[in-house]
Amino acid sequence: MFWAVVAVVLCLVAPSMNWWFPGNNAEAASTLGTRIDDLFYLILVIVTVTFVGTQIALGYVLWKGADNRDEKAHFTHGSHSLEVIWTIVPSGILLFIALYQMDVWAEYRVISKFPADAVAQPVADVTARQFEWRIRYPAPGRKFKSQADIRKWLRVPEAGDLHYPNELCVPTTRNVLFYLRSGDVQHAFFSPELRVKQDAVPGKVIPVWFNATKRGEYTLLCAELCGWGHYKMKARILAVPENEYRQYLLNLQKELADDGFDEDAPESDE
Amino acid sequence: MSLRHTQLICILLAAPFVAGCGEQPNAAFVWSERTLSLMPEAQRGFRAEKIPGVRKWVDDNFGTPTDLLAWQRLPVNWGGFEGVVVEKPTDAPVVMIKVSFSEDVPATGETELTWLSGKAAGTAITILGFDSESSRISAELSGELPEVGDTFVLDLGHQLKQGRMVYAEHCVHCHGTSGDGDGPTAKYLNPRPRDYRLGRFKYKSTIDAARPTRDDLNRIIKHGVPGTYMPSFLLLGESETRAAVEYVRWLSMRGEFERRLSAELAGEYSTKAYKNKLRGDTTREEILAELKQVLTEDMVGIVDSSSKEIAAAWEESHDGVSGTVTSFPEEAKADESAPSGPRSFEVELDGTPREGAHQLIHVLDGKLKSRKLKVISRDAEANKLSVDFGKVGGLSDGDRFRFDPSRAIREGLIPVAPRVADSAESRDIGRKLFMSKEVKCVNCHGASGRGNGPQTHDFAKNSNDDNKLFPEPGLHDVWGNTVQPRDLTSGIYRGGRRPIDIYRRIRGGITASQMPPHGENILTDEQVWHVINYVLSIPLESK
Numbered sequence: 088m089f090w091a092v093v094a095v096v097l098c099l100v101a102p103s104m105n106w107w108f109p110g111n112n113a114e115a116a117s118t119l120g121t122r123i124d125d126l127f128y129l130i131l132v133i134v135t136v137t138f139v140g141t142q143i144a145l146g147y148v149l150w151k152g153a154d155n156r157d158e159k160a161h162f163t164h165g166s167h168s169l170e171v172i173w174t175i176v177p178s179g180i181l182l183f184i185a186l187y188q189m190d191v192w193a194e195y196r197v198i199s200k201f202p203a204d205a206v207a208q209p210v211a212d213v214t215a216r217q218f219e220w221r222i223r224y225p226a227p228g229r230k231f232k233s234q235a236d237i238r239k240w241l242r243v244p245e246a247g248d249l250h251y252p253n254e255l256c257v258p259t260t261r262n263v264l265f266y267l268r269s270g271d272v273q274h275a276f277f278s279p280e281l282r283v284k285q286d287a288v289p290g291k292v293i294p295v296w297f298n299a300t301k302r303g304e305y306t307l308l309c310a311e312l313c314g315w316g317h318y319k320m321k322a323r324i325l326a327v328p329e330n331e332y333r334q335y336l337l338n339l340q341k342e343l344a345d346d347g348f349d350e351d352a353p354e355s356d357e
Numbered sequence: 358m359s360l361r362h363t364q365l366i367c368i369l370l371a372a373p374f375v376a377g378c379g380e381q382p383n384a385a386f387v388w389s390e391r392t393l394s395l396m397p398e399a400q401r402g403f404r405a406e407k408i409p410g411v412r413k414w415v416d417d418n419f420g421t422p423t424d425l426l427a428w429q430r431l432p433v434n435w436g437g438f439e440g441v442v443v444e445k446p447t448d449a450p451v452v453m454i455k456v457s458f459s460e461d462v463p464a465t466g467e468t469e470l471t472w473l474s475g476k477a478a479g480t481a482i483t484i485l486g487f488d489s490e491s492s493r494i495s496a497e498l499s500g501e502l503p504e505v506g507d508t509f510v511l512d513l514g515h516q517l518k519q520g521r522m523v524y525a526e527h528c529v530h531c532h533g534t535s536g537d538g539d540g541p542t543a544k545y546l547n548p549r550p551r552d553y554r555l556g557r558f559k560y561k562s563t564i565d566a567a568r569p570t571r572d573d574l575n576r577i578i579k580h581g582v583p584g585t586y587m588p589s590f591l592l593l594g595e596s597e598t599r600a601a602v603e604y605v606r607w608l609s610m611r612g613e614f615e616r617r618l619s620a621e622l623a624g625e626y627s628t629k630a631y632k633n634k635l636r637g638d639t640t641r642e643e644i645l646a647e648l649k650q651v652l653t654e655d656m657v658g659i660v661d662s663s664s665k666e667i668a669a670a671w672e673e674s675h676d677g678v679s680g681t682v683t684s685f686p687e688e689a690k691a692d693e694s695a696p697s698g699p700r701s702f703e704v705e706l707d708g709t710p711r712e713g714a715h716q717l718i719h720v721l722d723g724k725l726k727s728r729k730l731k732v733i734s735r736d737a738e739a740n741k742l743s744v745d746f747g748k749v750g751g752l753s754d755g756d757r758f759r760f761d762p763s764r765a766i767r768e769g770l771i772p773v774a775p776r777v778a779d780s781a782e783s784r785d786i787g788r789k790l791f792m793s794k795e796v797k798c799v800n801c802h803g804a805s806g807r808g809n810g811p812q813t814h815d816f817a818k819n820s821n822d823d824n825k826l827f828p829e830p831g832l833h834d835v836w837g838n839t840v841q842p843r844d845l846t847s848g849i850y851r852g853g854r855r856p857i858d859i860y861r862r863i864r865g866g867i868t869a870s871q872m873p874p875h876g877e878n879i880l881t882d883e884q885v886w887h888v889i890n891y892v893l894s895i896p897l898e899s900k
Binding site for chain 2: 219
């Protein structure tokens, strides 16, 4: 009984202690992440009901059987109808899960199901390389005219591009899409709080989208053992409101345009 | 199986757990090849007569990785809190000493305390702890008690120690224990990791062979060196980055010091020279007598001059003294929109800025962050600064600022004209300059900027080896590695891609690896900007 109580208490407090899922109160920080979590909880409920139900049934049978002193135990071999039932019922459950999660999966991975506003205006081009993340933003105010325009931008750098390592800034409460690629070997873009995980495969330029619901500084890790410096590939994703995001890019633009010229500088101070 | 056999097997199985995983990592600095080429006596000295050799001179002043020494003549921010005894200590088995510091010092456990003045000046003791609430240090003292007014440093060298920990975690596997760029993973890398021991660095804001500033190293750690295996450590904390910078500077000084001492002896007392001499008429005894004389008479002078020169070279590349605003006049704060002009306010400086007729301060945080303001005068006695604010209002208490860094080491590397706006015409002028015979970019970078100019096919002379030709064609850096001129079509700029970064590469060159400086006599400022506009446009051409 003691252990049963411990197990239940642990399960109940786990989310608030952040033992369950990464993120504040175990809540996903992105829209799709919340739905992925919901799927997880659905499966958890199904599994729990099944587990607890079968254990109770088992306990009942044992309890009853131990009390039954009149009947002698006998051996049976196979029950066709029972086998059909325990094959069809779990298959039905699995089929239900497979169909139920399909739209989440499609939105997560299938480009044609991506939100159109994100697809039209990607926010960044992220390159994973041993052992860092290099971010390239289009020039602030650069509007992509078409998908062909985006493909060209991905192929040929532009003069106004902003480059920065290990920090990806995105606006909150808006669908954002970035393109992911690898500069060398296979890496994986993983942000636990945003529930985003996507392999970066050499030779491929992979679109990834998410919608950060809350302002915050989220972890960005490499989730594919990519070499001896794998552990160094820690970066951050800054999710900030739209106006701060614009300001961030303008500040970055100013920093990257530094020409070292100083109007007030004296000729020499020696 | 008998009991004895079972016991034996158990012991054999347990042995690996007791013994651990083989050899423990060796926490010693690696000696340079040149030091190891010296006669054993020159390296180790003569123990019987107590004459130190090169290794002892280095070890006595720098220590080992686990026991670092702070050689005060070197311009390193060792870290440590200076304090003073304010009450007569209580006499008990454990002495409680009431002290005061000029800054907030966190409570500590067992740590080191070095007396700066008083009877025990110069000695270090291990204290039991410091309690920040009562500001008392507890220690077990065997000798006399300190007096009121005695000064000390608590935890001297903590920044260097922290730097070593950061270095051990993130840097050592490529850059090596002694900063020789030969750590365990180095052999898989091309280009090779930097060997700090020459005191030469490639991507910096200073001229020619001048040392990099702390800011330069800081930027490299934060932004990495794209196109090489040096990644960005942007998420390393500020204090860790600062500590790592200090440790790298210190390692570089150690390497330079060792190199200079060995170089002094390498000509006459290398194993090779020794054998040559023996082949002549000289006997072993004569050579040793001569060596003893050099080690006893000349070495002190060599150590003194080498360390002073190294210290001066690093000191030169300082970033400028920083300070904090302690008291800014209220009325200036109240009316920020009106032109405020010159105002004077109280400051606290972290050091003494160089005297100069014209000076600027760079505001580091607060409302006027990244503004540059002209200093009118400085009253060192009253800690007052008078600054022309023009029309930008004023500062607030607690704002940080920094004096303009030394200009001598940046001679010619500060643009006198702003960047020429990028345009087709500008790129075209730049392209013509790039191709021209006077500027000679094409010799290395090639006509299409691919880094395959004619000079990459020539055999170069090796100045480290009697000007013999290198066995392989191509350009070589001062470390003897082959270097590839930048492929400008790749859009990767190792030293950074800001216009000022590329300006510094062109104006100052990368003299450690054959990129020559281009002074005013070759390109005017305007022309440099044209070249930069062209260079930055090369990767933009549709592939």
